[in-house]
Every structure is written in structure tokens, then in C-alpha cells.
Amino acid sequence: MFWKRTLPVAIAFIFGIIGVALYYIPHQVAQDGLNTFNGWLRIIQGFALFIGFASLLRLHWTKMKRKSEGWGYSIFVFIGFIVTIGFSLYNEGHYFLESRVSDGKVDWIYLNIVYPATSTMFAMLAFFVASAAFRTFRARSVEAAILLIAAVIVMFGKTPFAAMISDSIPEFAQWLLAVPNLAVKRALYFGICLGSISTSLRIIFGIERSYLGGE
Amino acid sequence: MKLIGFLRLLILSMALGLGTAYAVPDLPDDFTAMDTPDDAGYSATLSWSVVPGETADMEYVIEVAENQDGPWYQAAAIPATLSHRTNFPGIYGFADDNINYHALNIDTYAVPSQEEIGQVDKVRLKNGQDYFFKLSSRMDGTSSDTFRVVKTQVYGNYFSMRKLNNFIIMLFVAFFVLFFIFKAKRNPGKLFLRKISGLDAVDEALGRATEMGKPVFFIHGIATMAEIPTIASINILSRVAQKVAEFDTTLKVTNYDPIVMAVSQETVKEAYVKEGRPDAFVQENVSLTAADQFSYAAAVDGMMVREKPAANFFMGTFFAESLLLSETGASTGAIQIAGTDSYTQLPFFVTTCDYTLMGEELYAASAYLSREPKLLGSIKGQDMGKAALIVLIIVGSILSSFGVEFLTHLLKSM
Known part of the structure; x- marks a missing residue:
């Protein structure tokens, strides 16, 4: 009960009050505190991303294993994931300990695959608007x-x-x-x-x- | 004769020009400096009276020094017709004579660069340090003979007085909300909540899904867990998951943000446990769908087309993907309930969904579905706050129409 109810509620109370107070306190100490909290949030976000990717890959792996409807698309998830991660780690021969090299393969993938695909989705909005407008x-x-x-x-x-x-x-x-x-x-x-x-x-x-x- | 006339004109023009160059108005005696209020420090605000004879080609020059004897470094040079107290209502308010005073914020000054000759480095004012500010004027490159010097210290403030109006309104609304929560706790069952069709339809949608043996999709918006609409949608998810567990149908939750996904997994799991159906919870049904806006829209659209859900819930903050999602859902024949605070997307949801929770209804949904008196009390408090704001708006509009701007200024965000 303590770990599942009392502690989360106490944390929500303390950080909720601090969050409200920080809005009204312009002092540098308060702003530094806010930056620290935002830093913590980014760290949590980083860890959560791993959990998210694990969840995504497990979902598609299960689909492929069970041969669920549309399981073929899941193969592309794995291909996309492996290729992008692979090129990111390779980093044009500089590997992952150095900053990302610009205009490399990852940028190529983004500019030639991700960007046109998302732009296509956005462009389709025009047809969706027309369809929805007709109905309305x-x-x-x-x-x-x-x-x-x-x-x-x-x-x-x-x-x-x-x-x-x-x-x-x-x-x-x-x-x-x-x-x-x-x-x-x-x-x-x-x-x-x-x-x-x-x-x-x-x-x-x-x-x-x-x-x-x-x- | 013509030549002599021309020379006379030339001499006269030169004389007039030189005359203007030396006619720099006297500096005012009321030059003041103070720490800029309501900030983190590192800034001073200077003010002085407008003097007769100021022109656009005249400049006021501000210099800064840590000692009265210098060295002096230039912090600003502004045209004499610009920068008045009217530009700083947060500091000087809305007094009519603000236009008769210049005002300027100084947070940096320029010192000659140690690295590149002829260049300057910007130095930020330091908190706790005494600074001397020198005011002088110049016109056509000629500086005035006189100057004024004042001293002040800059420091950070612990409360933003310019947010005082906001703070009071927040306390006021908070008081109403908490008062009605405690009132509802003491007298449950005496609260009326108007009918919200979109929420009454939740049972209908879930019942339909159960009868058809098809899944229910709960589609989160694309905001992070730090956004209040996402928290509100998680609250709704909890109520929906409880009913889904009770009806024994399938619930699939699509997520854009990994933290939202983690929270959703826990929320749905707890809801199933609460209904005594922990075995029915399938973690893969609450997963990260995509972490990019249009990839998310494409992935969810694909799921809808393949799985033909009986009901779709769109809850949270949405942007351009709203119509892509809801129109696809409508084309599959699902009953659709949307709830969002993104008012730019509301027309799309109204068009394509069977029911739409608009703005505040999203926040009221959890209380409405649970019917818990304490939560309903908060809605009542919220409504009282709204009523008070409506009264303020009406009174403010009337006063403003008659030229009385007191209330408008009092409520203004600065």
C-alpha cells in the first residue's frame, strides 16, 4: 500500500507544490531547480525510450511468431530498426563514442525514406479534409x-x-x-x-x- | 550674383547645421536606477524624464562601471524618441504620465575584447554587485557636456509581483475547488452534473465491442506525460479499462510517448486487478506504436483498417494527425468518442466522431465516469470559478466600454 499508493501520492504532492511555486519565483535558485528537474525528466525519458523500443519490438516479434494478420509489415520494423541503429553506431567509421557525423547514412535514410513518407502522410490530409467536409x-x-x-x-x-x-x-x-x-x-x-x-x-x-x- | 547668393545660402545652411549639432538638450535631474523587479537578477532598470527638444537623431548613451571613477563601458545607445515607461507596464504600471519618462533595461555592457582587437565582448551584470550608471546624450556625433551618474545593486527576486494577479486568481479557483471537494465529501449525493452525451456513450461503445467480439482502441494524443490533457486521458483510460475488464473484451492502447506507455500499462493492469481479472491483462496490447507524429498516424490507421475495432477513443492532445486517425476510424464503421483540449482540432473530431468531449469536458470525464462525490465536487468548484470569471469579463467589458480600464489592467498578464 505504501509503495503503490502513499509514496506516489506524496511525490505528486511535493513536486506539484514545487512546480506551482517555481512558476511564481523568478530567482535564479528556483530557475536552477527547474532546470535540474527538467534534466531528471530527460534522463527518465531516455530510459523510457528503451522500454518503449523493447515493447515495440516484442509486439512485432509476437506478431511475426503468430503469423497474425499483416505480420509481413513487422519485418520492415525490424529491418528499419536494425539498419538505422547499425548505421548510427557505425557513424561513418567514427563509431558511437564520437558525435554524429552529418550527411551520413542516417541522414540519407531520414531525407530519402522517413521525410518523404511522413510528407506523404501529411499531404494525404488534403483528401481526408475533403472527405470529412463532404460529410459535414x-x-x-x-x-x-x-x-x-x-x-x-x-x-x-x-x-x-x-x-x-x-x-x-x-x-x-x-x-x-x-x-x-x-x-x-x-x-x-x-x-x-x-x-x-x-x-x-x-x-x-x-x-x-x-x-x-x-x- | 548667383554665385554670391549660393555662397550665402551655403554659409547659412552650415551655420544652421552646426547650430543643431550643439543644441543637445540638457539632461534631466531625475535619472534613477534600480534593480529590475520580478526577475532572476542580472538586470537594472533606468529611468529619466523626457526633456523638451528631443529629436529622432538625438541619442541617449548609457555607460556602466563598477567604480565611480571608471573605467566606463557602453551598455546602450537609444534614439531619444524611443523606450518609455509605457514599454514596461510590469514595472511602472499604466499611469498616464509614463509617456513622459524614458525607461530602459540594462543587463549587459560591452568591454573591449581581449582576444580580437577592435571587437567587444558582452559582459552580463552580476548579482550582488554595485554598479554605476552614467547617462549622457549625443547628436550628430557630438556628446553633451553634462552627464548624470547613479548607483544601484542588482539581485534576484523571490516572488514575481507581476504575476500577483495570476497568483490570486489561482488561489481563488483553488479555494472554490477544494471547498466543494470537502463539501461533497460531507454531503455526497447532492451534486448535479449536466449530462455529457460523449461519456454516457462509453458504456454503449464498450457494449457494442463486446457484442461484436471486436477490440476497443484507446488512442493517446501525441503529448508527453508532463501535459495535463495526457494526465486527464490516463484518468479516463483507467475508467474505460475497468469497464473493459468487466465486459471481458479486448482493449488496445496506442502510445506515442514511452513514458505515457509505461504509465498506461500500469494503469490498465491495475484496473484489471481491481476488477478481479489480472489474467485478462495482455501487456502487448498497451505498447509504443511510433514515436513520430505521422508514423504514429500511419501505424494506428493500419491497425484500424486491419483489426476493424468496434470503438475508438481519441483522448489527449492532437495536432495534424487528428483527422487522419478519426477519418480512418470512421471509414471502418467504429463508434468513435474523442476528447481533446486542442481547439484547432475540434472541428475535425466533431466532423468524424460520434461524440466529442470539448475542452473542459475532457478534464471532467474521470469524475463523471466514476461518480465519486469528491471528484464531482471539484467540477462544481471549477464551475464556480468559471461563473466568477464570467462576472469579471462582463463587468470588465462594461467598464472598458466607458473608458475605465482599471479592471482590464488589473487582470492583464505582464
Whole structure:
């Protein structure tokens, strides 16, 4: 009970209070403390990365072993992992004790494989937007109809044709963004800030313990 | 005649030019220096009155020395028409006559480089050290005959007074939240919470997954464990995992961050233990999916298409991957519940998901699902804080409309 409940709650309380205090203390001692905590976080992050990779590889190894659906893709996970780690450790003949050599094989892999692949995913977003917009803009309710009209005005107002017809159209489109849209955004933001404070207090004072597996 | 006229004009122009060069206004007598408040130190703030006759081509020069006898090193040279107290509301407030005073922060000064002749090194002011600041002026390369010298010490501060308004509001909201938590503890069952459809649908989604014999996907956002939305999503995961364990269906949790993964594994495991089903917990079902934004989106999309989950939960902070994930989920026919504080992504989730928890609903979800009085009390406290803010906004808007900026300035972040 002590290790699984009391200690984590006590740590959350102490570091929660320190975290809040550091925000209001500009003194160098406080800032140095914050940097130290951030350093600890980076160390934990480094160890956690090993756990993460171990989890990823175990998952794909199990998939390959069981010949689960799509197990062939798991082979590429291992190939990618081994090749990238191998070239990183080799470091163009300087090995891993020296700083990474730029423009080497790892950079080549990033620029010629990872970068185009992620860019492709990002580019696909355009088609996803079109698909989602088509579904949303079917004016089946009053709300959907308002959304449709507002979206058409804003989209059209941002094109050069709108200003050619009338200066009022881009102005109205901008008004929609700057007034009703911004008002709603701010309302949401207030709720988010208050929710953050409330959640933080619940965790700092040990009232919310679901992150420890429930009450 | 023309030549003589031209020479006269030339002599007159030269005389006027020389006249301007020597017409450097007198320096004010109220030159002051002080430690810059609300900072870690290493900085002094200087101030002096605006004097009549200042022009854009006139400069004020600030020099620094550790002894009154020098050596003096230049710290700044600013055009005389710039840098007023109005630029430093955190120090000088919003007084109307701030425009009648110059103000300047000094944190470094230039000393001749020991290594390269003709170059200068920037030296930072040291905490606890006395410094002398000299104010002089110059115009067209001609310096004023007079100067002013003041002395101060710079040091770090232990409380940022410019964050006092923020601190008071934080205490105020914290008081409300804690008050209602303790009130709810004493009188459970007297709290009303409005219906949140997205959370009422959790049971429906999990029931559907159980009936169909298909898995439930819990998809974390791409923020780290240090972000509050991630903590809120972990709280929701715990409640969902308990119900999943109760319904005996499969829960798969996709993670972007290894620490979030480790916390999720423990949370799900504990939830299964709590429901008396530790044997049903499969560690591989809570794994790191990818540690790159679009790789994560691609991997989760692939999982959705292959495994056709009955329900998808998107919880946490999302960016451009939100639509890639939720649209793919929608195309597989899964019932989808999203919860995020990323208001730029909300339209995408509203479009593609069956239910969306917007902003604060994400934080309220854990309390709503658990129905624990203490947690519900915190929601009530949060709502009281919101009500107080609404009143402040309305009163502030009215006062501001009538030109009374007191409340606006009081609540301003500086």
C-alpha cells in the first residue's frame, strides 16, 4: 500500500507544490531547480525510450511468431530498426563514442525514406479534409446548415474572387473569424484552463488517483 | 550674383547645421536606477524624464562601471524618441504620465575584447554587485557636456509581483475547488452534473465491442506525460479499462510517448486487478506504436483498417494527425468518442466522431465516469470559478466600454 499508493501520492504532492511555486519565483535558485528537474525528466525519458523500443519490438516479434494478420509489415520494423541503429553506431567509421557525423547514412535514410513518407502522410490530409467536409456539409440540421454557410463564406472570402465581387465579402469572412470564432475559442480556453487547475489540484492533493489504477 | 547668393545660402545652411549639432538638450535631474523587479537578477532598470527638444537623431548613451571613477563601458545607445515607461507596464504600471519618462533595461555592457582587437565582448551584470550608471546624450556625433551618474545593486527576486494577479486568481479557483471537494465529501449525493452525451456513450461503445467480439482502441494524443490533457486521458483510460475488464473484451492502447506507455500499462493492469481479472491483462496490447507524429498516424490507421475495432477513443492532445486517425476510424464503421483540449482540432473530431468531449469536458470525464462525490465536487468548484470569471469579463467589458480600464489592467498578464 505504501509503495503503490502513499509514496506516489506524496511525490505528486511535493513536486506539484514545487512546480506551482517555481512558476511564481523568478530567482535564479528556483530557475536552477527547474532546470535540474527538467534534466531528471530527460534522463527518465531516455530510459523510457528503451522500454518503449523493447515493447515495440516484442509486439512485432509476437506478431511475426503468430503469423497474425499483416505480420509481413513487422519485418520492415525490424529491418528499419536494425539498419538505422547499425548505421548510427557505425557513424561513418567514427563509431558511437564520437558525435554524429552529418550527411551520413542516417541522414540519407531520414531525407530519402522517413521525410518523404511522413510528407506523404501529411499531404494525404488534403483528401481526408475533403472527405470529412463532404460529410459535414450535408445540411441535415440547423447547426450543420449554419456550419455550411459560415464555411462557404470564410472559404470564398479568402479567395481573390471575393474581393473582385465586393470588398464586404472578405471583411465579413474576417469578421466571422475574428469575432464569433474567436469568442468561442476563448470560451473553450477558459474552460480548459479551469479544468487544468481542477485536475492539477485533484492530483496534487491525492483526490484523483485513477492514474494509479483507481481509488 | 548667383554665385554670391549660393555662397550665402551655403554659409547659412552650415551655420544652421552646426547650430543643431550643439543644441543637445540638457539632461534631466531625475535619472534613477534600480534593480529590475520580478526577475532572476542580472538586470537594472533606468529611468529619466523626457526633456523638451528631443529629436529622432538625438541619442541617449548609457555607460556602466563598477567604480565611480571608471573605467566606463557602453551598455546602450537609444534614439531619444524611443523606450518609455509605457514599454514596461510590469514595472511602472499604466499611469498616464509614463509617456513622459524614458525607461530602459540594462543587463549587459560591452568591454573591449581581449582576444580580437577592435571587437567587444558582452559582459552580463552580476548579482550582488554595485554598479554605476552614467547617462549622457549625443547628436550628430557630438556628446553633451553634462552627464548624470547613479548607483544601484542588482539581485534576484523571490516572488514575481507581476504575476500577483495570476497568483490570486489561482488561489481563488483553488479555494472554490477544494471547498466543494470537502463539501461533497460531507454531503455526497447532492451534486448535479449536466449530462455529457460523449461519456454516457462509453458504456454503449464498450457494449457494442463486446457484442461484436471486436477490440476497443484507446488512442493517446501525441503529448508527453508532463501535459495535463495526457494526465486527464490516463484518468479516463483507467475508467474505460475497468469497464473493459468487466465486459471481458479486448482493449488496445496506442502510445506515442514511452513514458505515457509505461504509465498506461500500469494503469490498465491495475484496473484489471481491481476488477478481479489480472489474467485478462495482455501487456502487448498497451505498447509504443511510433514515436513520430505521422508514423504514429500511419501505424494506428493500419491497425484500424486491419483489426476493424468496434470503438475508438481519441483522448489527449492532437495536432495534424487528428483527422487522419478519426477519418480512418470512421471509414471502418467504429463508434468513435474523442476528447481533446486542442481547439484547432475540434472541428475535425466533431466532423468524424460520434461524440466529442470539448475542452473542459475532457478534464471532467474521470469524475463523471466514476461518480465519486469528491471528484464531482471539484467540477462544481471549477464551475464556480468559471461563473466568477464570467462576472469579471462582463463587468470588465462594461467598464472598458466607458473608458475605465482599471479592471482590464488589473487582470492583464505582464
